[in-house]
Amino acid sequence: MSVGLLTLIILGLAAAGFLLGRQRALSAVKGDARALHSLPSFYGWSVFLFTAVPALLVMVAWLFLQPTLLETRITNTLPAAETATSSTDLVMADVRRLADGLDVLVAREGLDTAAVAALAADLPALSDRMAGVGVAFGADLDPAIFNAAIAYRDLGASLTGMMTIAALIVAAGGFLFALMRVHPEQRARNLVEQFIVVLLIASSLIAVATTFGIIASLVVESWHFFRIYPASEFFFSTTWNPQFRGGSDLGLWPLVWGTIYVSFIALVVAAPIGLMAAIYLSEYASPKVRATAKPLLEILAGIPSIVYGLFALVTVGPILRDWLAMPLGLGNSSSSVMTAGLVMGIMLIPYVSSLSDDIINAVPQAMRDGSFGLGATQSETVKRVVLPAALPGIVGAVLLAASRAIGETMIVVMGAGAAAKLSVNPFEAMTTVTVKIVSQLTGDTEFASPETLVAFALGLTLFCFTLGLNVLALVIVRKYREQYE
């Protein structure tokens, strides 16, 4: 039975449980809902949850464990001769592909079990038929692999059957258990609310666990990288020159320098403009202007960064080259740090202004009244009272914008190019960490060379960077919160 159908059956049973539970609670008090501890629907929900949740959990856990179980069982049945010549992983990959191909064949030609077993008689012919359904085998099919594939399919089918039975038993058990418990005195409302709390906890755990999972995978892969490439070279070399034939220089610094340079220019553009826009919107603009201008500014934030990238490539880059770089003799490349930085700065303006606007608005009106009451003008009030009070929050906003700038990729590829260079000339093409992560991973190379694994070390470096900035921003923002309380 397929997983989708099984889910539907469980949910159907749970829905029936809802109606029955509700009915049972009402009939226990002869239809007078006031005599119940909770509203009738809570009794229904308690049966629903007891039916659906444990059964679905069993199903999900089973689906997670089944592949592992299947792999180990089949690997153990493979003849030693098979695993001696090539790695177990490769053999198992063949087994899986053959099993999948057989599935397709069965579905397309309506073969029964005996017919499938009979295919063993003519393996070269099978190999051709497999190619016909899109599963190509380089060498001739090995009978041992064929047998393993058959065993793989059989075991998989029986495991799925067991899962169906187990899930249905759990669902039925939960259904009966909860239905029997329905009683006018039962605290169904509290029960349902506890379930909801558990659901909320589980959701937040998923977010946290994913974060840790991502960090763990970065750390593990970086660890692999540092085993085959010296860490001292990575951290102290100033050359970035990957060769896919081997013998690369994978120095971190040209990329880090590019990242810092581009982000710096972006912030020099975004921080003052965004901040001044925020001051205008929150302190000077009339409500009407504010109601129009703020959403307009925030539309900028909704433009995908690739569109900014095009803008950098087609408009800003050539203009900077023709009007600034060439006349000043600073270079003739239309891709430059300046281009990417300027465009990224424009992208970050709404980010800074929107956050700062919220923070400035959070400064109590009493502060402004106090200042006006002493005869200060609007600009003195903004400069001496509102901004100092909002400063920590504004710093936080700028730091958050900085971590976005550091992580930005598309604008850099299209605006600043892909050449890793250590240079102070802002009109030269440079590149950043994120761009190199992409370019190291897009290529036809195996996933074990330092040239590809370096991407994880770069990712980890970047992660530490932005994590540091975010922590700094959070610390500052938290300090700000204590200010008026």
Add this chain to the structure above:
Amino acid sequence: MNDMRIAERTVSTNTAKITARGVQVYYGENHALKDVDIDILSGTVTAFIGPSGCGKSTFLRCLNRMNDTVASARVLGEIKLDGEDIYDKRVDPVTLRARVGMVFQKPNPFPKSIYDNVAYGPKIHGLTRNKTELDEVVETSLRKAALWNEVKDRLTAPGTGLSGGQQQRLCIARAIATSPEVLLMDEPCSALDPIATAQVEELIDELRSQFSVVIVTHSMQQAARVSQRTAFFHLGNLVEYGETGQIFTNPRDPRTESYITGRIG
């Protein structure tokens, strides 16, 4: 009302500091203040009393044009400070507010040091020529506000770290530091405990020698204790204005009598 200590009623001068004639205030469509005529005397503490929403705070905020910061507010009529119309186009509301200081209901020290809180007004108005003079102004203002002894050793500590009563006295010191001629106080003690209230009230009485003080209060005992003149507002009208002793012991208007004896409010 027997527990009320009636403050000394002698008013040293009888010159009017502020004269208001036919003042009307609208908040959008709402007619908040109707046809108020009043003379506020110099060297006097004048109390505005009345039930909530009667327009007393609104009128107070007209006297230094703080209502200008409320977009929907419209003020009609004539208010003169020393004979000069403060709603005249030539008058800069900013300079006016330096002459007519204000203390708010809730203490609102800036999130700066105690010193910078007090030095704020003198700095923006350029009242002092050097640091020594500024130090002096800060010290005298804090002394007048009866706060100097408590904070002289921690002038660099943030003003927001003081207790509620200290914060309110800091706000008073901040208002005094610009040497205003009139000090407006909008329920300055409503957020304070009785001890801090007593300190602030004592302070108000001392300030009378240098400024005209106008205080809005919900506490009739407070009005009786600190003021020489009392004005009673009701539903946007100035019902009765006169010597505090007379208002509390022998009110002319039946509404005033009902209010001070607790029958309306």
